[in-house]
Amino acid sequence: MVQTRFKIGNVTVRLIQGDITEQDVDVIVNAANSYLKHGGGVALAIVRKGGEIIQKESDEWVKRNGPVPEGEVAVTTAGKLKAKYVVHAVGPKFGDPEGDVKLRNAIRNSILKAEELGQSSIALPAISTGIYGYPYERCAQIMADIVKELSPSLNNLKEIRVVLWGQEAFETFRRIFHEKLSGYTSSC
Ligand code: AR6
DSSP, X not given: OOEEEEEETTEEEEEEESOGGGOOXXXXXXXXOTTOOOOXXXXXHHHHHHOHHHHHHHHHHHHHHOSOOTTXXXXXXXXXXXXXXXXXXXXXXXXXXXXXXXXXXXXXXXXXXXXXXXXXXXXXXXTTSSTTOOOHHHHHHHHHHXXXXXXXXXXXXXXXXXXXXXXXXXXXXXXXXXXXXXXXXXXX
């Protein structure tokens, strides 16, 4: 498996090139839209593999609470996936002047939700870099900063996995994470 690992305090941060739906972690983060209609990209892959229960619970969530604002998250179970929960994070579309703040919030709230749920491992995709058009580089910078900032204060979470689809995404994240977390590399 292609991967890179960093250790920040008690938290292992792992970059993996692969499919997020295959990850053996407690929480999988989905790159969702505000209506939690999982019709494309990683969202569709999660529902295809996890089952319609994820879409059904998502619909119920929106019915109860209204659309999920950009930068916020909603939680459902994970159906047939190995994970226990899916945290649906709504990222911004590239070009939104508030985009970086919203992307930062979406990533931050995902990690904090997994911590709040008492879980020990989480896998995140490169939120907003597919259909929503964000450059990998910008997403990687934002994610590396948040991981560095949050890791020392996490008690439950022991592993944060970033799962990249394809070599270009993986290489970009690896380069940026090495730049930003250079003091923490434990293996390549
Ligand atoms: N595992 C890991 N990463 C993946 C996978 C996978 N199986 N499949 C795609 N990616 P996107 P967005 C990567 O488009 O840009 C949906 O329709 C992909 O290469 O899934 O936030 C939602 O319902 C890219 O790098 O999410 C929303 O309407 C990253 O995951 C909208 O798309 C995110 O791509 C959200 O757009």
